[in-house]
Structure formats: structure tokens, C-alpha cells
Amino acid sequence: MTDASRPARVTRLGPNQYGKAETRVVRIVRDGATHRVKDLNVSVALSGAMDDVHLSGSNATVLTTDTTKNTVFAFAKRHGIASTEQFGIHLARHFVTSQPSIHRARIRIEEYGWERIAAPGAGGGEHSFVRTGQETRTTEVAFDGGGWQVVSGLRDLVVMNSTDSEFWGFVKDPYTTLKETHDRVLATEVTARWRFNWTDEGRPAPDWDESYGQARRHLLEAFADTYSLSLQQTLFAMGSRVVENRAEVDEVRLSLPNKHHFLVDLEPFGLKNDNEVYFAADRPYGLIEGTVLREGAEARIPVTD
Template identity: 55%
Template sequence: MAIILGDNQYGKAESRVVRIYRDGSRHEIRDINVSTALRGPFAPAHLEGDQSNVLPTDTQKNTAYAFAKSHGIESIEQFGLALARHFVGAIEPVEGARVEVEEYAWTRALVDGQEHDHTWTRTGAEVRTAAVTVDSSGEHVIGGLKDLVLLKSTGSEFAGFLEDDFTTLQETHDRVMATSLNAKWRFGAVSEASAADVPWDEIYAGVKAIMVKQFATLQSLALQQTLWHMGKAVLEAYPFIAEIRLSAPNKHHFMVDLEPFGMDNPGEVFFAADRPYGLIQATILRDDVPLAPEAWRSAAGLA
């Protein structure tokens, strides 16, 4: 029996980068969290402590800051591609790079009813994500979002489920359905030429709008059914998206029994339970598009 070193990678996790554009009197802001990971012939660093092929993680952090200035942050997908291409193309030992980016949303402050040119407030919206992989298998881009909290007060059912000796859940045809959605969508083949023309921000807004619409309008028989319709609608709207992976905790809302207080509760007062919760996950994909396992090999796991 031999003991060998398996897959390995290293990088800098969660470098916070805030880029402010001061090109005019009205400033713009992009607030991101960048994680990088490099892959290649780094076994000597593990086995012998030989760092001769190792680009310091501190250098990776500095590169993210420098690229925020030199390349700008037009979109987090574009920024991730620029970084990953640099590490693979300019750093000789590096054979593959994974860049994961979170983006935090800011909204312009209102002063006397008008948007202020250089003041913002942090919103409580979802976190936008992107994960870029550049290696010998090609260039892979995964857009996404996490912690998109959705709730509908009706239009959801759960009945006809399997029962056994331990089942106590009652069927319902009118319930509150809520979740904190995580979604990741993989774009088809990306090249340097095609990536330059992709309207990344518009696609993000469009995908989010489609998923929210499906959640709101579908008479849902189960959260599983809702996820299927979300993913299917996204793929129908965007032919260049190959697959979408959805993860949705079922944020349960239980109706409070007000009878001890002499009150009726016709679906108006609920207890919001934070745990335990059902966790529903699904992948919706095109059957004619090759799988891309390298696209999903994570680093920090933030995107």
C-alpha cells in the first residue's frame, strides 16, 4: 500500500475589493469579495516544502486589487475571467485557476427625494455570485445568486405524500411557502471573443426576474415542482445557459393556535421556524450539452 497526494490547490480566500468610479460628479460603486485558487504542479510544496513553483497567496490578493484598477469591474463574471486568464496565461507553473466572486448590492441614498451622486445604503438583497474556471478543459463561467429570500402567502400546497408510522404532518392545500434560494447557472462554451460581448449584468437581472415570476405565479404542489419550473423557464429563455443548479431550504411557517385565547386564526398569524428545515435541491440541464465537471470543482465554496 502506498500513500499518495491527491487533488490539491491553493489560493487567497475572501479578498474584499471596493471599486469606486470617480469619472464624473456621479460616482459608481462595485463591492466584491474575491477568492482565487491555483492548480498545477504543486506537489513539491506539499511533499518537500519546496515553494519554487508557488505564487504567494498575498500576490494573488494584490493582483485582484490591481486588476480592479486596470481592468475595472464591469461585471463580476468579466472580472473573474480577467483574473483567471492572467494566472493561467502569465504565471508559468499554473495550469488552472478558479476565481469565485461575491457581489454586495448598494442602493443610492435619497436626499430630498433625489438620488445622491456619491452616497449609498447597503440593501438587504441577495448576494450575486460568479465562479470562473480556466484550465486545459476550457473556460467555464457560472453565474449565480444566494440568499434570495422569497415568500408567498398562498398558492402553495403539500398533499398526497408518502406516510408511515412516524408521519404526523397534515396535508394542506393552502400554505405559506418561503425559501432562501441559492442558484448557480453554467454558461455554455465561453471564449475570449464571445465573453467580451456577453451582457452579464442584463442576464443576471433577467434570470432573477424569471425565477421570481415562477415562484410567484405557479400554483405549487411542492417546492420541488417550483424549482423545476424555475430552472426550465431560465433554460427556455437563455439558450446559451447549459444548466442551472438550485438549492432551496423550506423556511417553514406554522400557524399559531389562538384558540386558548378565544381567537380564530384563519391563516393570519404564523410562527417562522428557522430549523429544522427541508432542503430541496435540483439540477435542470439540457440533454444535448456536454457535462463540465471542472466547472463545478470549487475552491472557497463561496460561489
């Protein structure tokens, strides 16, 4: 077939990325007999001048995913892990600045918490740990050679108010069976992400650990302090509390599944259920999601990814 008779291409390459997902790295800092643990799950996604590898199979511009895995391990030793954000910044900067073909790096990190079984000085207290049963800390760092975007957050933070929650006045149609209530259990499993307005290394970076701890505190305090007429109202209060109190945060995105607690009918047993015994249903569940922005800021955290 001659070039003149070859059919025109009817497809083109769209956005693409590649990397190594979920590299599990544990860094133990041994300060004499006292040890400290950082336990991370790191995913690297790289993009840039990658047309040839897709269109012709040429690997000339491809940094292997195995190399990205090895870099995670080497950087855990070389730079340590002071915070998930700083570790992600080290990795993203390295990939973009060391390889001409890589124009953008996105680093996603989950951090799993460990706490000491006993106080230092007690038997095993310096080096014995138990995985905490609370939230998982999350971080996403993106770098394109010019500007940064850092989004931190948490997931799996389960909270509950046993009262001070109502739900009534909603739309009713022929399929509505839910009864209005003026005293209900409000429970959810918080997934929260917040975007920092730090984008330039010419500016001082936030104290990442301090910011995380304070954002988490404000989320919890807002949940506890809000007399809730809807989970949407609680969501806005939680996001607003973070933005109002943390000048380094411009955007908070929250995903709050409603962990329904239904009163059990105890009348067949001759018992009165005075808001005391509930059935905790795991599915289906209402899923409430929303974004709270600083006035003048733009939404940049995706609803889904």
C-alpha cells in the first residue's frame, strides 16, 4: 500500500500517564533504643512526551515503573520522611527535573498510623507499636516544573452524634416512606481533602504536620458543635471551619456517607424503644459530597478521579 493510498488516521492519543502504584515503604528511625515509624503507600503517576511509546512502541523516553519504585525506597533513606507532603515534594521534583521527557508528576500517598503499646522506658515501649484504628492520612502532590499543587486529607474517620440531629421537611412523592424525625443518630465516615494555596517554592511552605493536625481538629469540632438539620448542613460547617481557621487552605472537599441508624421496632416483644436500640445499616447509604471554597478561590479538587 502506498502512502497516498494509506487511510488517514482516525484516532489520536489523548491524556495519558504511567507509573508505579502502591509501593509500600516503611521507614524506621532508630534514635538509640527509641524508634519511630513512618508507614506509607506511595503511588507515582508521570506524564509528558510519551507519544512514541504509545504510537510506535519506542521506549526511548520511558523511565521504567520499576525505577520509580526504587526511587521511593532510596528517597526514604536519602531524605527521610518528615511528612507525607514533603516526601511527595522530593519525589515529584526529582522525576520532573531529572528526566526531559517527564513534564508532570503526581504523587499520591496514604499514611498508616502506629502508636506505642507502652510508654518509653517500659518494656517494649521504645519499639513496640500497634496500628491505630483511626483515619488514614492522605496526600497528593502534583508538579509540572513550574507550579505545585498539594492536596492533603484523610479518610476512614468514623464519627457519630447520638443526638442533636434532625431530618424533616423534605420532598415527599408517592415513593417516599421515610418518616420525619426530630431526634436521630447522625454518623458518617469522613473522607476529606483540602488544597493548600502554596504553589511556589519561593514562598515558605506550611508546617505540614501542624496543618494536618489542626485541619483534623476543626473537622471534628465542627461535626460535634453543629446542631444538624441535614448532613449537607454539617458538611458545609465542617469545611467552613477549616477554611476560616487555616489561612493556608483555600478549598475543602468532603465525602460523607450517611451511616444510617434505624430504630428497631421492639413492640412485638412488649418493649418501648425510647431512642435507645438501633439497627446500623451498612448499605445502601446516602452519599453527601460537596466543596467549600475560600471567597475568590476556584474549585480544583476533582469530584471524582
